[in-house]
Amino acid sequence: MRTTVPVVIAFLSGLVLAVSIFFRPDKTIIGQLEPELLVWVTIIGGFTLFLGAVSITRVNFNAVQRRKKGWGYSLLTLISVFVMALPSLLPSTWSPLFGDAEGSIYDWLFQYLDKPMMATMFGMLAFYIASAAYRAFRARSAEATILLLTATLVMLWRVPMGEAFLRSIHTALPEWINTYVMNGVNMAVQRGIIIGAALGAASMSLRIILGIERTYMGKG
Amino acid sequence: MNFWNKIDTLDRRWVYLLVAISVILPFILPVKLPVYITPETQQLYDAVESLPDSSIVMLTFDYYPSTIAETEPMSRVALHHLFRKNIRIVTVTTVPLGGPSMAEQVTREMAEQYGKVYGVDFVNLGYKANYVAVLKGMGSSIEAIYPTDNLSTPLSELPLMNEVKNYDDIDFIYVVADNGIVDYWISIVNALYGTPVGCGVTAVMAPKFYAFVSAGQMTGLLGGMKGAAEYELLLGQPARATTGMDAQSLMHLLIIGLVLMGNIGYFAGRRQKGKKA
Amino acid sequence: MLKNSKIIPILITAFFLFLFLTVEPVLARDSEESAFRTERINALVLVLVFSAAVLLYTRWAKQGKTLFVRKIPGIDAVEEAVGRATEMGKPVLFIPGLQELDDIETIAAISILGRVARITAQYETPLLVPVRYPLVLAAGQEVVEQAYTELGKRDAYNRDIVRYVAGEQMAFTSTVNGMMMRERPAANIFMGAFFAESLLLAETGNAAGSIQIAGTARPEQLPFFIAACDYTLMGEELYAASSYLSKEPLMLGGLKGQDFIKIIIVILILIGVILVSFNVGGWYYKLFEMA
């Protein structure tokens, strides 16, 4: 029972969705099932967020209760969760601070705390891309040399001075980089990886539908 | 440990410091690295330049707040150029979050500089959902899609909008975008209604659209901050994009320099080890 | 393999009966455009051939034929990395990507997590699994708990091994980055769907001195993982990892079927190129039209 029911459910839901893509939604029930079942998945995820809330609360509450090292930070996280979530769950008819419209606590915290945090995290990427290039682009092997030469060439091509330099070597060099490297090799490799990964994904899907891959039930 | 050994095992924080310097420096000391005009930018500039006085241009703000470092300078150069030539502007956006307010803010700021009047010289229509329907619908009647402007003023009360009924009354469409909407401006608006479309797009998107320019479907193209900097040079008004491009050039050259140094250090280190062995 | 294998044919029959019953009246009413998307028949053929190949190889494996699969260094490194963490007495950090469970990449990551948890359970190496989405939390807890239970290490299991950290992409990243600098895991394993945060995570992990193994099917993030990690599973290697780590011949059937189709695809492309080059390939080209 504990193993059979999940396997059968996975099989049926997988099969229905796989088949439904071949039928027109306006003509058959089965054709309409695809968008419908995907909404179901979203709904289940919606319920599960409650478990997420329990998880983050439990981890941080335990740390505070046991006065673990750094429990103050955990307290801060706990407070932040509730200050953000609770007012948004209350109806905005009670107070303009509730709900999620402009002027609510929820919206204010998002606009003035969350957003600058996200933007700054994205800004960190520039530092990391420089240090990764510096450390990783060493001519240790033929492959690594190819990697670093192409990266350098493309970086030169991207900025005005570099482009002028490349043009001085051969007038068509910048166009060649665009045509043969970016739209030639780069595109071809991406395509090869995409085809291969798609086959891998399809094979993984098939293993799940057929119940061969059952790690989610702890069965190898 | 000689110099090159140290380079080989440099603490990454030195790299971070160099990055910070090369990005901040252009803001304090204008470096003014040379900028070269690409034909696509020139084409867009010429297209706007050749529009007669008091033409009407539709300018779009199809970008999200996350890409404003690249896209807002393009909106600014467009506004500079259009206002300077006494061209009247209708702005629209297909981006719900921030789109209308960014359009409002940037346009009004620039209009103030040029002494332009809202409703007469420019109008901000704002956002409407379902962009395919919006783009198609404006072909027959803009008023049917946008009964009011962004601030809920009926279009009939705006003198400029009495002259603009649909794409036939628009001489040029200047799209600034950071997403796939560009395809629709070309495949729906340019293809079906024949209004010329010129675009400013993010650097990542640009290569895809060069083909549109050579096919004549797109009248000129700005690729990211670099395109905006070229346009600023053409206008003779260096601004944010020029500063930004200086930072970009410095950063790219810095990374290339670091890679070079790292490799010299690596080989010097290896040679030394070889000697000892 | 399947105790309930008898039930499968019955289900398939019932399913097609249902299909028949819903389609038939519609077909009778309107013959102009059939309910079946005939334009997608090429995809149907591909799916059927693909499934047949996978099933055939799985069957051979079940009959005891040995299926050869070459060594995949990145996947072998997963075991080594966990071993190193055990020696050092430091935790293993596993991140199953930043997508929800409705992405197949995440499911692949969860399967790999199941294998990794078996190794950490065996050696009682601490395991940390921060996740960004609640369904991934549930699935992750399930596989880890099962792995520990099966190996008789329930005492070492703690349900906060897999924990929900933050909903937003960059909030998640900043928390995990902090975690890496403070807990100093011996090994970081990134598997699944990653976006711009790939480099933020991998560079921080590198600065913390951890051994790093990444795997993703997204070609646009691979260059950054290659630059900052010790081993990287590219594209389909991610999907192969769970089968490969399981070391069960049965699981390799999928891999072999996939390889078989790959060769067919290469041949089909070459035929297409030749036909199109001689300007006689229009009909052939159309066979691959996506509709």
Place this chain on the structure above:
Amino acid sequence: MSGMEIFVLWLEAFITLAIFSFLYKDNPVYHMVESVFAGLSAGYYIGLYWKSIILQQLWEPMTRADNPKWWLFIPGIFGLMMFTRLWPKYSWISRIALAFVMGSTAGVFLITQLHGLVLPQMQKTMLPLVNSKGLEASFLAVIVVIGVISTLIYFYFSKEHKGFLGVTAKVGIWFIMISFGAHFGYTVMGRVSLLIGRVQFLIEDWIGSF
């Protein structure tokens, strides 16, 4: 500037600098901002899921007066099943809902990957090696065809990479490295733009307001 505007400006500057301080080393200020960030974003998603999923996609369609989607009680029950995870004894029930999610995902991906990715990518690779557009187009076509095929072969698992297969796989890995190098170099500009946005804020908006 109003008092509120000044407060918001300084708050944003503080957050920006606190996060950047992590580049030097982990420190209490960063840890503090990080903790708040994690909590807020979890709270944000609770609000978002409540409104956009539970209310908008489940409750409203199920209870509306005309044409209610009564059958949505099924995913509702599946959703409630997930709560059994809180009691270890009954947590196996949640596997049913998990199996539904995994099965559905697998069903969609099985077809969409083969139909939506493999077919069109194969088709786009069938380029004429000889064509009227001239030598350049032919050369590009040769590169693309070799690139796609050698990349595919590189991932072939069933044989050791020796002999002809080995040579093709070697070509494949070289192509892959060119592609990754190009992609890396190409991405630098976008990343730097994001940093410039932050620096612009700090220098022009924040320091500029002094």
